[in-house]
Amino acid sequence: MNQLLSIYEGNLAQPSSIGSYKPEDVVFLLKDLSNVELERGTEDREEAIQSGTHYSEMLPIEYRPSDDYIQLYRETLLATANKVAEAVAVVSEQIVxxxxxxxxxxxxxxxxxxxxxxxxxxxxxxxGLDVPHYSISIIRGKGIDENALKYMLRRHPDGNIQFVDGWTGKGAIRKVLIEACGSFYDRYGVRLNDDLAVLADPGCCSATYGTREDFLIPSACLNSTVSGLVSRTVLRDDLIGPDDYHGAKFYRELAEDDLSNEYVDTIEAQSEAVREAAKAKAEQLLSDGEDPVTWQGEQDIRAIQRDYGIADVNLVKPGVGETTRVLLRRVPWKILVDDKSNPNLAPILLLAADRGVPVEEYPELTYSCCGIIKPLKGESE
Structure with a gap:
């Protein structure tokens, strides 16, 4: 009982008014660090990460995509909106x-x-459910924002928390979530469900998913301009106090480039058309008694690590979403693809060509593609 009471003790900050989404769509439980200089150039940041500086202590400079790339993003959004909407519906039906x-x-x-x-x-x-929605930070190697969890539990003592992400790669964040929920129970006596609901689960590491196909979720194409103008999350002792939430920057200066609300509006418009098919798929997944979490993707990554002599598995980023991130904000070495004619790969191939990154076919890949970060030294993100 004393453990449980400790959740309700102490002061927690009120949520910051950040992000470009409508206030009724999401509340960000993040400390506003907009006035702090945190960005470092790609090469400088990569060297720092691989030399031991934790990735959450700094931010990449926001990549400004070319007009051609924005056009490709828009084409991809229109081509996949129906598919993404169906995955959203499948996941939503399972959640409820x-x-x-x-x-x-x-x-x-x-x-x-x-x-x-x-x-x-x-x-x-x-x-007809007006469910609370918060956006919170989780960081590999450091865990989840426990103050954000405490805030939600105080506001919604009878609530059932469902964690949500876009997609899975090799399952690193799911593992952090599992460990974090275990630690939270040990510390406070509150058991949280570590299920992570995602639209695409090519790595086979989530039980609640829309599809196992490794297709491009268009929001992976861009950074803050499709995520409410919010940066990656930051955790640094000199910036984040014991009662603070993890931090982030709100890029108000990018408002003219913001596509966040257009993105969700475009996909939401397809919901009615896909609902019946999605309900049928969700019912099938719910009736399947077998545990769908096999971590198959992680096994494939170990094979790539062996074949290419990569010492640090964290340099291997599988899946369309993670490969896009490698091309947008890391120093890529090469891109592996299952088949260069795969229609899911158009944005990947354009970005790789733009950055001069070689693309190689790697047959029988579980994923559509895999990005490999250029090895320097030390640890990686």
Missing amino acids: ARRGKSVVLASLARAGTPIGVLIKRYLQTFH
Whole structure:
């Protein structure tokens, strides 16, 4: 009982008014660090990460895509909006079936945020549920923001927290979530469900998913301009106090380039058309008694690590979403693809050509593609 009471002790900051989404769509439980200089150039940041500086202590400079790339993003969004909407509906139907009406959405900033917005809207439209939705930080090697969890538990003591993200790679964040929920129980006596709901789970490491296909979720194409103008999350002792939430920057100066609300509106517009097919798929997944979490993707990554003599597995980033991130904000060495004619790969091939990164075919890859970060030394993100 004393453990449980400790959740309600101490002062927690009120949420910052950051992000370009509508206030009713999401509340960011993040400390506003907009006035702090945190960005470092790609090469400088990569060297720092691989020399031991934790990636959460600095930010990449926001990549400004070319007009051609923005055009490709828009074409991809139109081509996949129906598919993404169906995955949102499949996941939403599973969430309401498993978690009930008292669900509280906790999307993992920042890739999970637009997905959480879409799930919240779906549950409102088709189930009449006005569920709370928060965006919170989780960081590999440091864990989840426990102050954010405490805030949600205080505000919604009878709520059932459902963690949400965009997609899985090799499952690193899911493992952090599992460990974090275990630590939270040990510390406070509160058991949280470590299930991570994602739209695409090519790595086979989530039980609640829309599809196992490794297709491009268009929000992976861009950074803050499709995620509410919010940066990656930051955790540094000199910036984040014991009662603070993890930090992030709000890039207000990019407002003219912001596509965040257009993105969710475009996908939401397809919800009615896909609902019946999605309900049928969700019912099939719910009736499947077998545990769908096999971590198959991780096994494939170990094979790539062996074949290419890569000492640090963290330099291997599988899946369309993670490969896009490698090309946007890391120093890529090469890109592996299952088949260069795979239609899911158009944005990857354009970005690779733009940055002069070689692309190689790697047959029988579980994923559509895999990005390999250029090895320097030390640890990686």
